[in-house]
Amino acid sequence: xxxxxxxxxxxxxxxxxxxxxxxxxxxxxxxxxxxxxxxxxxxxxxxxxxxxxxxxxxxxxxxxxxxxxxxxxxxxxxxxxxxxxxxxxxxxxxxxxxxxxxxxxxxxxxxxxxxxxxxxxxxxxxxxxxxxxxxxxxxxxxxxxxxxxxxxxxxxxxxxxxxxxxxxxxxxxxxxxxxxxxxxxxxxxxxxxxxxxxxxxxxxxxxxxxxxxxxxxxxxxxxxxxxxxxxxxxxxxxxxxxxxxxxxxxxxxxxxxxxxxxxxxxxxxxxxxxxxxxxxxxxxxxxxxxxxxxxxxxxxxxxxxxxxxxxxxxxxxxxx
Amino acid sequence: xxxxxxxxxxxxxxxxxxxxxxxxxxxxxxxxxxxxxxxxxxxxxxxxxxxxxxxxxxxxxxxxxxxxxxxxxxxxxxxxxxxxxxxxxxxxxxxxxxxxxxxxxxxxxxxxxxxxxxxxxxxxxxxxxxxxxxxxxxxxxxxxxxxxxxxxxxxxxxxxxxxxxxxxxxxxxxxxxxxxxxxxxxxxxxxxxxxxxxxxxxxxxxxxxxxxxxxxxxxxxxxxxxxxxxxxxxxxxxxxxxxxxxxxxxxxxxxxxxxxxxxxxxxxxxxxxxxxxxxxxxxxxxxxxxxxxxxxxxxxxxxxxxxxxxxxxxxxxxxxxxxxxxxxx
Numbered sequence: 001x002x003x004x005x006x007x008x009x010x011x012x013x014x015x016x017x018x019x020x021x022x023x024x025x026x027x028x029x030x031x032x033x034x035x036x037x038x039x040x041x042x043x044x045x046x047x048x049x050x051x052x053x054x055x056x057x058x059x060x061x062x063x064x065x066x067x068x069x070x071x072x073x074x075x076x077x078x079x080x081x082x083x084x085x086x087x088x089x090x091x092x093x094x095x096x097x098x099x100x101x102x103x104x105x106x107x108x109x110x111x112x113x114x115x116x117x118x119x120x121x122x123x124x125x126x127x128x129x130x131x132x133x134x135x136x137x138x139x140x141x142x143x144x145x146x147x148x149x150x151x152x153x154x155x156x157x158x159x160x161x162x163x164x165x166x167x168x169x170x171x172x173x174x175x176x177x178x179x180x181x182x183x184x185x186x187x188x189x190x191x192x193x194x195x196x197x198x199x200x201x202x203x204x205x206x207x208x209x210x211x212x213x214x215x216x217x218x219x220x221x222x223x224x225x226x227x228x229x230x231x232x233x234x235x236x237x238x239x240x241x242x243x244x245x246x247x248x249x250x251x252x253x254x255x256x257x258x259x260x261x262x263x264x265x266x267x268x269x270x271x272x273x274x275x276x277x278x279x280x281x282x283x284x285x286x287x288x289x290x291x292x293x294x295x296x297x298x299x300x301x302x303x304x305x306x307x308x309x310x311x312x313x314x315x316x317x318x319x320x
Numbered sequence: 321x322x323x324x325x326x327x328x329x330x331x332x333x334x335x336x337x338x339x340x341x342x343x344x345x346x347x348x349x350x351x352x353x354x355x356x357x358x359x360x361x362x363x364x365x366x367x368x369x370x371x372x373x374x375x376x377x378x379x380x381x382x383x384x385x386x387x388x389x390x391x392x393x394x395x396x397x398x399x400x401x402x403x404x405x406x407x408x409x410x411x412x413x414x415x416x417x418x419x420x421x422x423x424x425x426x427x428x429x430x431x432x433x434x435x436x437x438x439x440x441x442x443x444x445x446x447x448x449x450x451x452x453x454x455x456x457x458x459x460x461x462x463x464x465x466x467x468x469x470x471x472x473x474x475x476x477x478x479x480x481x482x483x484x485x486x487x488x489x490x491x492x493x494x495x496x497x498x499x500x501x502x503x504x505x506x507x508x509x510x511x512x513x514x515x516x517x518x519x520x521x522x523x524x525x526x527x528x529x530x531x532x533x534x535x536x537x538x539x540x541x542x543x544x545x546x547x548x549x550x551x552x553x554x555x556x557x558x559x560x561x562x563x564x565x566x567x568x569x570x571x572x573x574x575x576x577x578x579x580x581x582x583x584x585x586x587x588x589x590x591x592x593x594x595x596x597x598x599x600x601x602x603x604x605x606x607x608x609x610x611x612x613x614x615x616x617x618x619x620x621x622x623x624x625x626x627x628x629x630x631x632x633x634x635x636x637x638x639x640x641x642x643x644x645x646x647x648x649x
Contacts, residue, residue: 040503180362181571181572181573182567183362184571184573185571185573185579188573189579208501209502210502211573211574211575214574215573215578215579238575248503249502249503252503254506254509254531254533255530255575255576258533259533259553260509260534260535265506265509265510267504267505267506267507268504271504
């Protein structure tokens, strides 16, 4: 068990009160697992990804426990997290292309980055060069400024830098959403290769694009309005989802080959609830075609089959 | 309706404008009334540039765009205003299409001031409500709000409603759903399909092939400003001929099939096109002739055009002989 998150609650502080962006989230990721984190904008997926590495105001830690490799990750304490960031937990940010310092040559920037972690550039240089070869970047890039690299090259450079210290957990935040289909594919396959070569132990890939996750992820976690809706192995989520939200989300994706004139797809009517004062009970209730009386109570996130977790009363085994 | 003939756009780049960047080169196509044509390409393929030239937001280097037979680059003053009454655009980012200081429905009032000053505000209000209904919005819920109070899908539908208030015949939809969530994007797509059934022509600019296939009858694949393949969407999807189109279709992430591992060059050298086929440096099946000469567009079957020597070879032995003799010269 590489990462386990227990009942994590992160709120955003605003003038009008707390926005409950992440409300009681529990899940775990195994060694070598690539977990996809999917959901609509504003569902809390990026909040979850970022709070595992850098929890800064207006985000506020309310409660929860994050264990990484059997050690508790002090995510509420920015100072103590310094020892973990980059070494144990690393991130590829959403706009990786703008993540490099434009005033430093890339080699110098890397040196500064390593020295800030009290590591010697010299010790890591051979490995760095080996990995540049792996992603088909010339070693000359170390003597270049970021402006001399194309977008795709910068993206690969950031991926190499982020994973240089072999972190246990890598968070990839929407890294494919700004790319073309062909570049998207190359980047996504690179993520899988980094895992296969054990540069990173496990990975959280945050994206709104479920079809990308189907290609690379081992399991998919679907979030809705700050809560977990469903987690299962990729095949199960795509082919036999049990939560109504997942079902509707997947049926609204236009697949290659579907035409409007032959098969009209439908979206999900309505919009997610405001998280400032979220409704009690199931948060998907207002948009759910299957909602019934029980849904005013909050559904627990339980395992309905092996490795298949769902938060929906409809799927609950009946006890009483 | 809209006819584009040999359209070319060259940008001057470099410190003193000494270099040329061919954003669009020699593109010709036509959009019929009630037709949705998809313009598909990666970033930098010139697809948005074509849309902007049709909307007269940027100038044309050479070539011609005609709307119902009239050259649009010659329109001035009143005629130009009449053109905009019929041709409108909606763009990628709905949030930056609005001025955040004003309420979102100000865009409707602007249309009235500019185009319909003689209509009373009461009648105008009815028209706005009607247009909002057409795009599937409830006026009571979304009028009188600021842009940040509305969702991306709502704002995007506002912009379409704004276009519908005019006597619109042609809509340039430039990546209008790429910023929207999966659950709402299909609604906006369906809206476009409904408008099409009412006779509106749409130029649907996108990089997502599955969306293009869902909505359009005709597809145009662009690469570095050149058309590589053009024809009925079905034909292009079921039987892609150009190696670039094949690569593009193979890399679309889909839910029914996993990617096969195909080695792919990640980088492309942008910009300069020198004589040969634009896809030469990434093409797996290119040969010497491809580096020297730009392949012409040929019709391989009815309504399906491809610009590729390799496809021509397979089609016609005469072409092959011709090309060989050319490459020997």
